[in-house]
Amino acid sequence: MADHGTHEHHESAHEGAHATNQMYVRIAIILAIITLVEVVIYYIPTIRSVLVPALIVLSLAKFLMVVGYFMHLKFDSRLYRFMFASGLVITLGVYLALLAMQWTRGYWFPLPAA
């Protein structure tokens, strides 16, 4: 951040100083490893019961790492974070609304005969 007027910005500038190329490479390696883990656990039948939550946690970790480090949201203005988070919250709302419609589909929209 170029703005040094607040504690947050001092903190941001301090954190930004650590965003080096070496760190980017380390993040990329971690992302690649997580992707490999995702694929490997997909093929392990014994953990099939926990596969879905495990996959969601792993992909959430990848999502946050890319957004936080590669998109610099961890080091950038809170306003950007707020805007992006707003989009995500509305997206989640859309999904839940569609899911609710699906659960009540026979009530709101009668199903055509199969």
Added chain:
Amino acid sequence: MAIAIEVETARGAGHIDHGGHGHSEHPPTSTGLDSRKMLMWLFLASDCMFFGTLISTYMIYRNRAIELGTPPYPNEIFDIPYTSVSAFVLLMSSLTMVLALSAIQRGDHRGLRIWIAATALLGAIFVGGQFFEFTEFTHEGLGLSTSVFGASFFVLTGFHGAHVTIGVVWLLSILFISLRGGMPAEKAVDVEIAGLYWHFVDIVWIVIFTLVYLIPYADGPEGVVEEAPHAFLRLVTVGERFLAALPF
């Protein structure tokens, strides 16, 4: 409240955000933040909703092909090892993109060109791989109008592929401008904005890869998922077929 504080402190300081890196020629704004960058974040938030709607639709209808008995079913046609390689390629393109930004912020024009070209190349490989995958699915009988699964799958992944294609064109235009000497370090924010778009395309694929390809379907992948060693060995065959399909 947090936003109000942010705006006020930015005003008070009289500074402008340069994305934390490099220097922008952008004039001062009321928020103290670069308007173009803010616009890109707003666009990405709206694009979240766009893809969120497509992904939601897919998630709701993903099992309909199985329920209604309209093959081919997702478990039969998805090629996880092949898609994993595509996901890896796109992840690595995010690394090359951030290295390109880092290079221009240091005034390293050669580094910018190398990393931007690498990012565009990886993006093109991803799009080529997706085209190949679509062709394979079509040969196996899955089309846009085959079933609601096919429609929601092709619309979702097709729009993502279109986003990647636009990103590749954008990156190539930056490369072209840089080669003509029009990308000084002061314009690093231009590369950063392109990078935000590119990383967004990557995170969308992270979500699609998990929700569309990896999460099991209604009848479960048991009995359908092949043995892991065989699946990975088959990558060689897929690679050979991909190379054979190239027009050169």
